[in-house]
Amino acid sequence: MDFEDHDNVKNMAKDVEVKGFNPGLIVLIVVGGLLLTFLIGNYLLYMYAQKTLPPKKKKPVSKKKMKKERLKQGVSAPGE
Secondary structure, three states: OOOHHHHHHHHHHHHHHHHHHOHHHHHHHHHHHHHHHHHHHHHHHHHHHHHHOOOOOOOOOOOOHHHHHHHHHOOOOOOO
8 A cells, every 4th residue: 555655656756847837928938027127127218318318498487478477367467
């Protein structure tokens, strides 16, 4: 009896070795790795761009917009 049980354990171990990894697990690991690589790459590129690119210049506000803003605030624009 003990000898047969030992053979069963060996056969089960062989089945596990032959089967290898679950294919779904491999796909999950590959997709997860690619996603992680993409996100890390984006972050590194963002940090590099922050250091090297000059800051954006703000567009000058037009006189019409300035008048509208002042009227909204209740301050009369000069010259009116």
